[in-house]
Amino acid sequence: MIMDSLLSILFFLLTLSSLNPSFASQPSYQDHCGSIVPESTPNENTHNSSPFDDHQRGYFTGGDSIIDGGTSLNQYFDLQPMYIRATKFSDLFNVEATVSLTSSISYYWNSSHGDSLRYERKRRYRRNHVYFKLEGFWSESSGKACMVGKGNGYSKTGKHLNLDAVFKLDKVFSASNITSLVNGSLESLSSPKDESYFEPISVVMFPKANYKYTLNSTEVTNEFSSGSDAMKGGLSLSSLSFCSRPLSRAIRRLPLEFSPECNSSKNCTPFSENSGPLPFLVSLKGIECSISNNKHRLRILVRFLNTSNYWISQSFNPKTMLVGEGWWDEKKNMLCVVACHIIESSLAGTHVGDCSIRLRLRFPSTWSINSTSSIVGQIWSNKSTNDSGYFKKITFRNEDDGSVGIQATKYEYSLLDRAKKSCxxxxxxxxxxxxxxxxxxxxxxxxxxxxxxxxxxxxxxxxxxxxxxxxxxxxxxxxxxxxxxxxxxxxxxxxxxxxxxxxxxxxxxxxxxxxxxxxxxxxxxxxxxxxxxxxxxxxxxxxxxxxxxxxxxxxxxxxxxxxxxxxxxxxxxxxxxxxxxxxxxxxxxxxxxxxxxxxxxxxxxxxxxxxxxxxxxxFYTEAAEKLVWRMDMETIMVLISTTLASVFVGLQLYHVKRHPNVLPLLSLVMMAMLTLGYMIPLVLNFEALIAQNPNNKNFVFGNVVWLEVNEIAVRLITMVAFLLQFRLLQLTWSSRKSDESNKGLWIAERKATCVTLALYAAGLLIALLLKLKKDGDAVPVITPLNQHHSSWENIKSYGGLVLDGFLLPQIILNLFSNMRGNVLSCSFYFGTTFVRLLPHAYDLYRTHNYARVDSGSYFYADPSADFYSTAWDIVIPLGGVLLAIIIYLQQRFGAHCILPQRFKGSKVYEKVPVVAESEAEVETANL
Structure with missing residues (x-):
């Protein structure tokens, strides 16, 4: 028994170690890095003057077998040191770090569907990121670092891979300046025939720690004082930083403006080797921002883009990039930047040189009709016209004023005289x-x-x-x-x-x-x-x-x-x-x-x-204030009217309990129609409650807690009304089914149903034609809430009209059955008629006191749920009252009392009690 347990534990540990690479043996440092940086035993104390920042970001190329590239928008890696420990040698330090490679890719899905689409997305997502945990040594004197470790990735087929790698860095010094670039490579330790093998990955990054600014000499500073733009007023930078939002976002895409004689990149851009089309944007990205002696300083990456979309072509391309140092001139209120070319023989041999490019940026304090940009600037070369690398001055300005966080303080008019003459x-x-x-x-x-x-x-x-x-x-x-x-x-x-x-x-x-x-x-x-x-x-x-x-x-x-x-x-x-x-x-x-x-x-x-x-x-602010009051009032009216409807249905239930003989004479069509009238809103509200996105609130109404509480109360009361109405329908159906001996009522019900449905179908066709004609004549405009009418709303409106005339099926059934007696209680048909017609009376009041808005703000008398206009608001109540009066006359004087004498029938259906409390249907002659 003990031996079986030990074998089970051993098997579990072996299985776990095969699944988790951290349990597997680490690659040998001496075999792969010993010749680059010697190995030593680390001390307990941590090295304080690290050449690495807490979060060092750079760019990479290669590694296509473990990470998707090629069409990537961004290909960058992150180096995050965990520990840097001193050793017995003063210039040798033990380093533990994590390295992650990330590739953001734009995908187009054309042929994948269903499960294959989900699998492809999952596989692509996995291949966007590769993670390594590494350990090694860094030599401060030679500037070299070497680390070995393991990582996780996925193959092109989506299979999980355990990766062994060696990470080599060069020019890693504790002090750096503008010319310093850290180059390196990440190489696989597996055999090229092994599935976990990947192609060498080259990396480059700009060092952050212990950086020294050296380019803002007095001679260079004087170069920014010339030019007409330097004399214009600008706003101070205050507490904003070029490395923090919203300013960092605003300088990511600045449209360029070239000299009129420029039609290609030759002598018009800082890149003389490129003779293609002119770039469209310049993108400024702060690598590092700092404030020393109350002076803003930054290191900046300048990228020229041939597209208006900033998110395209963000991979590392030294042929269209500059790196520079900048400082904020408090006297002139402008950003001054000295930019240098990134010279590339290969990614591992990339270095910085030729710092002849100047860039300045300011925030205009005054706007005019010809200049409404909150950021303007220029890019030029300090070389003479005949020198190689000279280019004509380039201007840039931003287009989106709202996202900068800085705007002008005054506006100067120049065309008011023309406006007065033209208007x-x-x-x-x-x-x-x-x-x-x-x-x-x-x-x-x-x-x-x-x-x-x-x-x-x-x-x-x-x-x-x-x-x-x-x-x-x-x-x-x-x-x-x-x-x-x-x-x-x-x-x-x-x-x-x-x-x-x-x-x-x-x-x-x-x-x-x-x-x-x-x-x-x-x-x-x-x-x-x-x-x-x-x-x-x-x-x-x-x-x-x-x-x-x-x-x-x-x-x-x-x-x-x-x-x-x-x-x-x-x-x-x-x-x-x-x-x-x-x-x-x-x-x-x-x-x-x-x-x-x-x-x-x-x-x-x-x-x-x-x-x-x-x-x-x-959609005016004043109208919005009234709209809030109207919405609150309408919610209360919904609560009151739904409560009244529940009361009236309850009174009808009490009526049929006292007079059970009238149940078979109730119209099943009318009962079913009223039941659906309560059920459909409940179902639609429930679906909307589940599908709603809490982050997708309209900015006019916001997230109104009071309205949401009222909506819940309305749903609860509507549920009560639905249950009562459904109970009435159930009793009517049960009484009709239990009285199979009387076939006459079923025949009358079928005839009444056919006539009723024919009338409803004809009315729906007419209503849709009228709606389509009205919508076709309307002029399209931009509505405040971007609402659009649909065929479903037209059907909903007609459904509301049908419910307004809910007594029609009962009247037709009465005619075919020649009924006499109080089938419906007076409180039910007059009360429910009042509840159905009250919204039309309210709509007349609303039309004269509130502006009509096409939106989802109607809680009562919703125009999409019924026919509402001045004419309909008069015709529908009159029609509803007329139907209620007809029911009253039929129940008092007989169903055929509303017909001419020659159309009156000869039989009356009613229920009478008999001996032994049983019920039977009898036919009596119509006197």
Whole structure:
């Protein structure tokens, strides 16, 4: 027994060691690294002046058999030292570290489906990362380091691999400067025929620890004082760092602008060997940022990209990269950078040299219609024109102002006189009771639908850049609300955070706007504003806003350098007139912003473009405040009406308990219809509750806890109403089934069902045709919540209409069965009719007090769940009351009392008690 136990334990340990490489024997350091760095016994004390940073990042190439590469967006490795211990030799140190290789790849799935697709994704994900745990020694005097260890990876077929490797580094010194690069290789210790063998991996990284800045000499500093741009005002850096967000993100993609005579990279970029197309972007990445003696310093990697997408071509390519030192000049408020070429013979032989390139960057303190960028800068060479490596000065500027974190403090107008001449003079205010948005309010920004020649061609966005001489903060607030999808405040608090609305009876404001248009597709029309290939149109505009009339008229300037494949020097077309007409704040219907963008040039001019029509649904802050109140009120009304409906169904149950003989005479169609009316919302709400994404909340309503609590209460009460109605349906069906002797009621039920369904089918066809015609005549606009009507909503609306006339199946059954008697209690058919028709009365009130919004904000009288309009709100209640009156007359005077004399029947169905408390159906002559 003991021997069996020992054998089992031994077998378990052997199995575990085969699965976990950490139990397997480590590769011999002496065999693979002894000739590079000698081995020694480490001491207990830890070395403090490490040449490695806590997290050292670099680039790698190779290793395709264990990590996917080639089309990767990023190929980098991380070196993270765990321990660095001293030895008995003063310049020799024991190092334990982890090395991870990562490759971020863009995948395209065309042929894989189902299980194979999931397997392929899993396999690809596994091959994006390889991890090694290594141990070895570093020689401070020679700058060499060598480590051996084991790692984990996956083959191209997805098989798990245990990897033995040796990691060699060169030029690892405890002190470094701009010319220092650490080169190395990661090599497999397996046989080339072994499945765990991988190709040698070359690595390069920029050292961080103990770095010394040496390039900011007085002579070099004077080079940044020349040029007109150096004399312009700029903002201070304050406490921001180029290595931290949001500034680090803003400098990752800065569009370039070249001299007009540049049409290729020759003499126009820092890379003389490359004569291909001009790069599109420059990307600045801080390798390391520090503050010493209150002076900002950084090491920076400069990358030139031939695409507008920053996330493409991020692998290590020395032919398009520079590395440099930078410092922030407090006097001139600008970043000064001395950049050097990365010279590559091979990745292992990469070094830094030729530090003749200069870069400066500043944050303009003043914006104008020709310059609204929050970051501008230049790149140039300090070489003379005839020297090799000289290139013409390059300008760059950012496009996205909201993500920088720094913006100008004032705005200078230059085209107001032209705007006053091009725009009509303000008219006297005719109706002083109408109120329009204040120029400083959040309501002045909006999305737009763009039409050209009556065709939807693009969508756009417009936001105030400045009001008066002050820079607007509206767009920064809206950006923070849009990006933060997880904020947990109610609608009221989100409104409070926006600028306070100050209402004016009238007044003129100088205003500046920024407008962006994104086409749905590229146009081939040469006279179209959207016929370029850059994907967007950017217009800066300034003019007059009349807050008494809600009219906005401006002169616009569009960037022309975006229209060309060659990013030439910044140029604009300012022969553009932009107009908007805003609706009043208290408008009840048609709350749409209308606008236009027109060129004032002649049609023969190459810069002329066809007029564009703009439209947007205005969703004002004041309307949002009313919307919150309306939503709360509607939720309470739902609770009250559903509770009343439950009470009325309960009274009907009490009625049939007292008079069980009326149960077979109830319409099964009516009972089933009312039951489904409660069941379907419960099912849909349950599915929505499961499928909802808590991070996908609309920024207008936020995550409103109070509304969610009310929704739960509504579901509970609806569940009670459903159960009561289902019980009534069950009793009706049971009573009908237990009375098989009376075939006449079943025949009458079938006839009534056929007639009812025929009427419903005809009504549905007519309703769908009317809806389709109405939707076809509607003009598409951008709605605040991007809601779109569908055929399902049309069917839901008709379903609501059917429920409004829930008494129709009972009336038809009464006619075929010639019933007389109180089948339905008065409280049930009049009460339920009142509950069904109350939403239409409320909709009449809502139409005259609230603006109608296409959104999911309707908790009561939802337009997508019934027919709501002024006409329907009158016709449907009248029809419902008429049906209730007919039921009353039928139950009092007989089912045929509503028919002419010649159509009246001769038989009446009713239930009467007999001896021994049994029930039987009898036929009596109709007197």
């Amino acid at each position: 009509p003079a303000p008219k006297p205010v005719k109706n002083k009771e109408k109120r329009y948005p204040d120029a400083n309010s959040y309501d002045m920004r909006f999305d737009m639908a763009v039409r050209e020649s009556n065709k939807r061609v693009a969508w756009g966005y417009s936001s105030p850049l400045a009001v008066g001489g002050e820079i607007s903060t509206i767009d920064q607030i809206s950006s923070s609300i849009t990006v933060d999808s997880t904020f947990d405040q109610n609608v009221s608090s989100s409104i409070v955070e926006s600028p306070e609305v100050v209402l004016h009876s009238g007044g003129l404001f100088n205003i500046s706007y920024k407008i962006s248009l994104w086409p749905n597709s590229t146009s081939n029309d040469k006279n179209s504003l959207l016929n370029h290939s850059s994907g967007s149109v950017r217009i800066s505009a300034e003019g007059i806003y009349d807050s008494g009339e809600g009219s906005l008229c401006m002169i616009g300037c569009r960037d022309l350098h975006l229209n060309s494949l060659t990013p030439t020097a910044h140029s604009v077309d300012c022969e553009i007139v932009v107009k908007f007409q805003l609706p009043p704040l208290d408008e009840r219907s048609g709350i749409y912003i209308k606008g236009s963008i027109e060129s004032t040039r002649k049609k023969s001019d190459s810069l002329y473009f066809k007029p564009l029509e703009l439209s947007s649904a205005a």
